Structure formats: C-alpha cells, structure tokens
Amino acid sequence: xxxxxxxxxxxxxxxxxxxxxxxxxxxxxxxxxxxxxxxxxxxxxxxxxxxxxxxxxxxxxxxxxxxxxxxxxxxxxxxxxxxxxxxx
Amino acid sequence: xxxxxxxxxxxxxxxxxxxxxxxxxxxxxxxxxxxxxxxxxxxxxxxxxxxxxxxxxxxxxxxxxxxxxxxxxxxxxxxxxxxxxxxxxxxxxxxxxxxxxxxxxxxxxxxxxxxxxxxxxxxxxxxxxxxxxxxxxxxxxxxxxxxxxxxxxxxxxxxxxxxxxxxxxxxxxxxxxxxxxxxxxxxxxxxxxxxxxxxxxxxxxxxxxxxxxxxxxxxxxxxxxxxxxxxxxxxxxxxxxxxxxxxxxxxxxxxxxxxxxxxxxxxxxxxxxxxxxxxxxxxxxxxxxxxxxxxxxxxxxxxxxxxxxxxxxxxxxxxxxxxxxxxxxxxxxxxxxx
Numbered sequence: 365x366x367x368x369x370x371x372x373x374x375x376x377x378x379x380x381x382x383x384x385x386x387x388x389x390x391x392x393x394x395x396x397x398x399x400x401x402x403x404x405x406x407x408x409x410x411x412x413x414x415x416x417x418x419x420x421x422x423x424x425x426x427x428x429x430x431x432x433x434x435x436x437x438x439x440x441x442x443x444x445x446x447x448x449x450x451x452x
Numbered sequence: 453x454x455x456x457x458x459x460x461x462x463x464x465x466x467x468x469x470x471x472x473x474x475x476x477x478x479x480x481x482x483x484x485x486x487x488x489x490x491x492x493x494x495x496x497x498x499x500x501x502x503x504x505x506x507x508x509x510x511x512x513x514x515x516x517x518x519x520x521x522x523x524x525x526x527x528x529x530x531x532x533x534x535x536x537x538x539x540x541x542x543x544x545x546x547x548x549x550x551x552x553x554x555x556x557x558x559x560x561x562x563x564x565x566x567x568x569x570x571x572x573x574x575x576x577x578x579x580x581x582x583x584x585x586x587x588x589x590x591x592x593x594x595x596x597x598x599x600x601x602x603x604x605x606x607x608x609x610x611x612x613x614x615x616x617x618x619x620x621x622x623x624x625x626x627x628x629x630x631x632x633x634x635x636x637x638x639x640x641x642x643x644x645x646x647x648x649x650x651x652x653x654x655x656x657x658x659x660x661x662x663x664x665x666x667x668x669x670x671x672x673x674x675x676x677x678x679x680x681x682x683x684x685x686x687x688x689x690x691x692x693x694x695x696x697x698x699x700x701x702x703x704x705x706x707x708x709x710x711x712x713x714x715x716x717x718x719x720x721x722x723x724x725x726x727x728x729x730x731x732x733x734x735x736x737x738x739x740x741x742x743x744x745x746x747x748x749x750x751x752x753x754x755x756x757x758x759x760x761x762x763x764x765x766x767x768x769x770x771x772x773x774x775x776x777x778x779x780x781x782x783x784x785x786x787x788x789x790x
Contacts, residue, residue: 389732391563413635414626418729426701431728433697436567 386419390444393418393431402429453642456513458655460506465499471506471531479521485530494542495766500535501663501670505596507532508673512600513654536674543671546762550751558743558753559736562687565757566694571765572772575699578706585788587706588648589781590771592657593665597672598641598719599654602627604669605689607676613745616686619737623693623730637726640719647716649789660782664763664770671763675756683749686742687756690734695761696727 384398396402396417402410410429418431422440425432463469467489474483491497509515510523522528554561578587597604602624609620629635642652651657675685704720714721743750774781 389736390559392732393728395729395732412725414630414726414729416622416626416729416733418725418732427725430725432701432724433728433731436563436694437698 388421388442388444391441392435393421395419453639453652453654456654457516458509458513458658459516460518461502461659463499464502467499467503467535468506471503474528475506475515475518475522477519479519479525479528482525482527483531485527486534489534489538491538491542494538495667495763496663498663500539501666504532504535504539504670505658505666507535508670508677509655511673511677512603539667539670540674543759543763544755547755547758550754554754555743555747555750557740558750559740561754562690562694562735562739562757565754565761566691569695569761569765571761571768574768574772575702577772579702579709582706582710584710585780585785586771586775587703587710588650588786588788590703591645591648591650592782592786593661593767593771595641595645595650595652595657596661596665596669599638599652601637601641603638604672604676605685608682608685608689611679611682612686612742615741615745616738619733619741620686620689623689623733623738626726626730635722637719637722640722644716644719647712650786657782657786660784660786662770662781662783664767668763668767671759675759681752681756683742683746683752684756684759686734686739687753687758688760689756690731690739690753691757691760693727693731693734695764697724697731700724700727 382398384396384400387395387397389395396419397415400417402412402417402419404410412430420428420431420435421442422435422438424434424438424440426434460472460475463472467486470484474481489500491500494500506515507528510518510520510528514520550561554564574590578590582590605620606624609617609624612620625631627637629637629639633639645652672685672688675681675688700720700723704717704724707717707720739753743753771781
C-alpha cells in the first residue's frame with residue numbers, strides 16, 4: 365500500500381487477492397491500483413493497458429477520465445488527506 | 453530488437469583515442485590512467501563526454517571487437533573515475549544546494565523544482581513550428597537514452613529499502629512493458645525511429661551525437677552506477693517523469709502536424725498517460741519513501757532533480773541555438789528521407 369496518503373479501499377469481493385485502492389496524490393490525480401475496471405455509463409470498458417492508472421482530479425485533462433499532467437500547468441492544489449468538513 | 457552490439461565511434465581527442473586504442477587489446481593489458489583531466493567546460497567537452505559514454509556503455513552493451521572483461525578492468529574503472537571527477541564538479545557548479553526546509557517534504561520540493569524548469573521551450577517550438585529535419589534530429593539525440601530507456605535507473609533497484617524499491621519497480625514494470633516486450637518504451641521508441649525513416653539499431657548514431665547530448669545520459673549512468681548517488685538517481689527519475697507528460701504530448705502533436713501516423717506517435721502518446729501515473733509514484737512513494745528511510749540522502753535526491761533540469765536545459769539550448777543559426781544540432785546531419 366502506498367504510504368504517501370490515505371487510500372479509499374473498495375472491496376466488493378473480500379476473497380479477491382488485491383482489493384482496489386484509490387489514492388489521491390498531493391496536488392495531483394487519483395491513482396487506482398488493484399483488480400479494477402473503468403467503464404462509462406453504458407457499461408463500456410475504457411481500455412487501459414497498465415496495472416496502475418491515474419484519474420484526473422483537476423478536471424482539465426485532455427484525456428479524461430485519465431490524467432495527462434495538465435494539473436501542473438494550472439496550479440491545481442489539493443491534499444492527499446480528506447479536506448475537513450464542516451470547516452472551522 | 454536484437455541483442456545490443458555497437459561499433460566504436462571515431463575518437464574526438466586524446467582521452468577517447470587512448471580509451472579506444474586500449475579497448476582493442478585484451479583487458480588484461482590494462483590502460484593508462486591520467487592523473488587529472490583539465491577541461492574548460494566538461495559538459496560540452498567532446499572528447500571527455502564521448503570517452504565517458506563508451507566507458508559506461510561497457511555496462512550496457514557489447515562493443516564489436518572489445519573484450520567484455522574491460523567492463524570491470526581496474527585501470528578502466530580508474531580511467532572512468534578520472535573522467536567522472538571534472539564532470540561531477542561541473543554539474544555541481546550548476547546546482548543550487550537544497551534548502552533546509554525543502555528536506556521536510558521532498559515530494560513537495562520536487563513539485564516546486566520542476567515548476568521552475570530552467571530549460572527553453574523546446575517542446576512548444578516543436579509542436580507549433582518545428583520542421584521535419586528538426587524532429588529527426590530531436591529523435592536522433594534522444595536515441596542515446598531512449599533505446600535504453602529506464603536502464604540507468606534500474607541500477608538503483610538493489611540499493612533501496614522496501615518502500616522506495618517497490619515504488620521504483622511499480623514504475624519500471626510499466627516502463628518495461630508490464631510483461632509485454634512490444635509495449636516496452638525502448639521498443640516503442642525504436643518503432644518511432646523506423647516510422648521516421650531512421651535506423652533504430654542501438655548505438656547507430658553515436659558518432660553524430662554532441663557532448664551535451666552524451667552528457668544527459670552520462671549524468672544518469674553515473675548516478676545509477678554509484679551506490680553513493682542513490683538519492684541523485686531517484687531524484688533524477690522523479691524529475692524526469694514529472695517533466696515528461698506535457699512535452700511528450702507536444703512532440704506527438706508535432707509529428708501529427710508533420711503528417712505522421714500512430715506508428716510514429718505512439719511512443720509519445722503512451723508517455724502522456726504513463727508518466728502522469730509515474731510522476732506521482734516517483735515523487736511521493738519513491739523519492740519521499742527514500743527520504744523517509746534514509747534522511748541523509750534527501751539533499752542528494754533534490755540534487756539529482758536539479759542536475760537533470762540543468763543538463764537537459766543545456767542540451768535543449770544547444771538544439772534551439774543551432775537551429776536559430778540555421779545549423780544542424782548534430783555533429784553531422786542526418787538525411788531527410790524522401
């Protein structure tokens with residue numbers, strides 16, 4: 365498990381060997397690891413050839429839902445940890 | 453791609469002449485090691501960088517007619533060290549020392565360092581107005597590294613503790629194609645070269661590559677091959693990945709604008725998505741993990757990142773200045789395929 369921040373563990377099948385983890389990286393995308401499938405609303409799988417993928421978190425990628433590094437050009441800032449709510 | 457086998461290139465001065473003459477003899481003969489090398493500008497010193505490049509190539513490839521025993525011949529290693537000293541000093545002179553507060557979060561410091569990339573806008577130039585012969589030159593320059601992409605960073609694997617090692621392997625497994633040789637980045641780069649009418653044989657263009665190009669590869673080979681520089685090679689990889697996805701999108705766009713198809717652009721397009729993943733793992737899990745486990749190398753991680761940006765900037769300025777003057781940026785231009 366990557367140790368740079370909190371991960372959301374999505375584990376619909378507790379018997380599977382590698383539960384899916386979603387990790388927000390500081391000022392960057394969500395990295396997704398494990399036995400995941402990314403699909404559109406019609407259930408069509410969005411192909412990706414790699415074991416770990418990065419999902420866009422800044423909204424400005426040109427290959428959404430995947431990250432293309434654009435967050436660096438727009439000064440996107442967000443922590444790895446959950447932001448506190450309600451704010452003090 | 454076949455097993456690597458390169459030819460010795462023509463020498464460029466007394467250092468490379470001495471090395472190449474020695475390499476034609478059995479490794480047991482040994483070679484003369486200079487006491488100190490006097491170089492005005494080691495990063496752009498044609499003789500020094502070529503000799504150092506070939507000395508490192510003994511670890512990566514066979515060289516036609518050269519006894520493989522030279523790889524670890526004591527006098528060769530002594531000769532290589534004599535070349536490394538002035539090069540290391542020249543790089544150190546370009547690199548700002550890490551500030552104390554940067555060491556508290558190496559990942560955040562790396563993000564700040566790459567945001568201040570000192571290099572000229574080479575990828576933007578290529579995307580908007582780069583000409584075919586400039587694209588071919590760019591690819592020939594990059595063949596010095598990209599036909600062995602990731603190999604210099606793999607030297608670090610056995611030197612890392614479990615967390616940074618796992619992160620490095622997560623990146624490298626993808627770089628090496630995730631088990632499929634056809635997806636290996638070095639193979640994708642060879643496909644790009646072939647699609648552009650260039651010869652993708654490893655080492656084919658070595659004699660045309662200027663010192664500033666060889667220096668970009670010697671930098672990472674030096675960091676990778678010395679355990680004491682494990683911080684620097686990790687920082688180099690992190691900064692490399694963090695400055696890759698956006699330029700590679702532009703190079704892919706440049707090729708499309710010049711009329712090339714997927715066979716040529718796939719290497720660049722693949723890097724847009726791949727390096728958007730890798731840069732995060734490299735900055736936070738690899739570099740951050742190493743700094744947490746070995747705080748004494750944290751400053752060297754940032755040194756490696758800054759050294760990469762400085763040496764790459766020197767290379768990119770050479771290309772843009774040469775083209776501005778109407779010259780080739782290679783020692784000898786490549787023919788533009790009909």
